[in-house]
């Protein structure tokens with residue numbers, strides 16, 4: 054497969070025709086409306102042989118695991134993310150000896166960063182590269198967004214509570230067992246429950262092998278990044294809460310950026326119907342070069 058469109062050598066190819074063995078950009082494929090199912094009502098056709106072309110997603114433009122991880126690590130340093138981390142870190146300075154204040158503070162910081170991270174993911178799967186602002190959540194979707202963040206937080210809460218609980222019972226083996234299990238299932242479970250918007254999808258681990266095959270090392274990177282999140286209570290108790298808050302905020306943004314990219318990469322394996330229109334502006338020739346094909 055070629056990285057660039059056969060007709061437009063400066064445009065990223067996002068489609069591939071198996072029969073012609075040719076790669077095409079967004080402007081080159083033909084769009085046909087079909088009613089296969091409720092979601093899938095449009096297919097893309099090869100301009101030459103008129104067969105269905107295969108969406109290669111961001112595969113062509115996505116970098117190898119080192120590059121994409123490095124880029125995701127730098128992502129939180131963009132303008133608005135930096136403000137979010139800074140504000141929440143300042144809130145984290147208020148951690149004191151008062152248990153009740155600390156608990157309330159923790160809930161507040163967590164809700165805000167989890168909410169923002171979800172926003173980062175929504176932005177990423179729409180093909181956007183810049184970090185979102187809080188105002189990017191449409192008001193009509195706000196309730197939905199809050200529910201989603203709440204549900205995800207419950208999953209994190211269970212994972213973190215099982216880990217710290219086992220540690221406090223002096224059962225390190227059990228604790229690290231829970232840590233390993235959650236590190237493995239969290240990336241897939243979260244992706245599944247986020248795209249289906251259903252809580253129970255978290256436990257649908259059937260696509261694991263296929264997703265892992267497609268994402269490989271990137272999945273392993275996410276597993277490692279999840280470790281501080283699963284051990285969050287332990288970190289807060291054992292270390293300076295003032296230092297843990299910026300770390301967790303930073304990590305959550307990186308994690309959700311990578312989760313979004315993985316959803317784009319293996320949307321087929323995850324059974325997620327991608328809205329190709331989101332990528333139209335970005336990859337259209339007019340947008341790239343200021344002229345029409």
Ligand SMILES: [Zn+2]
Nearest residue numbers: 058061078081
């Ligand atoms: Zn083209």
Ligand SMILES: [Zn+2]
Nearest residue numbers: 070073099102
């Ligand atoms: Zn063809």
